[in-house]
Amino acid sequence: xxxxxxxxxxxxxxxxxxxxxxxxxxxxxxxxxxxxxxxxxxxxxxxxxxxxxxxxxxxxxxxxxxxxxxxxxxxxxxxxxxxxxxxxxxxxxxxxxxxxxxxxxxxxxxxxxxxxxxxxxxxxxxxxxxxxxxxxxxxxxxxxxxxxxxxxxxxxxxxxxxxxxxxxxxxxxxxxxxxxxxxxxxxxxxxxxxxxxxxxxxxxxxxxxxxxxxxxxxxxxxxxxxxxxxxxxxxxxxxxxxx
Numbered sequence: 001x002x003x004x005x006x007x008x009x010x011x012x013x014x015x016x017x018x019x020x021x022x023x024x025x026x027x028x029x030x031x032x033x034x035x036x037x038x039x040x041x042x043x044x045x046x047x048x049x050x051x052x053x054x055x056x057x058x059x060x061x062x063x064x065x066x067x068x069x070x071x072x073x074x075x076x077x078x079x080x081x082x083x084x085x086x087x088x089x090x091x092x093x094x095x096x097x098x099x100x101x102x103x104x105x106x107x108x109x110x111x112x113x114x115x116x117x118x119x120x121x122x123x124x125x126x127x128x129x130x131x132x133x134x135x136x137x138x139x140x141x142x143x144x145x146x147x148x149x150x151x152x153x154x155x156x157x158x159x160x161x162x163x164x165x166x167x168x169x170x171x172x173x174x175x176x177x178x179x180x181x182x183x184x185x186x187x188x189x190x191x192x193x194x195x196x197x198x199x200x201x202x203x204x205x206x207x208x209x210x211x212x213x214x215x216x217x218x219x220x221x222x223x224x225x226x227x228x229x230x231x232x233x234x235x236x237x238x239x240x241x242x243x
Contacts, residue, residue: 010059021215032192034202037212043195047162051082083153083161089145091137098133123151143174163194211235
């Protein structure tokens with residue numbers, strides 16, 4: 001398996017506050033990783049650095065053979081390969097769900113509108129909201145909006161999907177419909193890094209678990225090993241609080 005993401009000695013500060021401390025991580029193609037840890041541990045910052053929504057100050061980040069730095073010329077090209085799903089959906093409220101999904105393929109990939117719409121409809125069908133395509137985000141439930149956001153990311157045909165707490169803004173009854181879509185994606189062979197507190201989902205799909213605390217990767221282990229036999233006291237404490 002060749003690795004598709006590699007982070008070496010990555011450090012990041014917000015002013016004087018260090019949010020990532022000497023982070024090393026390798027992700028193979030088709031690997032599913034779940035990142036967990038307390039609030040403020042650097043989980044979201046970590047995945048936002050992978051597609052350069054945040055800049056890192058030290059270390060190397062390589063995505064699909066391209067190093068990411070302030071000198072990266074084709075950052076749009078790299079971002080096109082890395083789908084991102086946020087906590088707050090981030091759909092354009094003034095565009096229909098269909099137009100939300102076709103915008104980037106038309107503008108970034110220069111696809112003809114008809115082809116972009118066909119891809120969009122097939123992805124909306126995949127997440128089971130093709131019947132909502134002509135509605136606006138505000139007319140959909142939170143769960144439907146998040147599924148639309150996943151479909152929108154898939155329309156760029158990414159090689160990697162990053163999820164930043166995709167269910168934490170949802171009502172409990174809507175969480176399952178979003179996780180079901182993500183399980184389906186995982187089973188289809190997508191490379192995924194998911195920041196989440198949903199440990200049932202983690203146990204079902206993750207190949208490896210990462211526990212972060214205070215900007216560091218404290219523990220990385222195969223999923224079964226991580227839950228059955230955590231090594232670090234900090235991990236044990238965290239798991240005892242959320243399981």
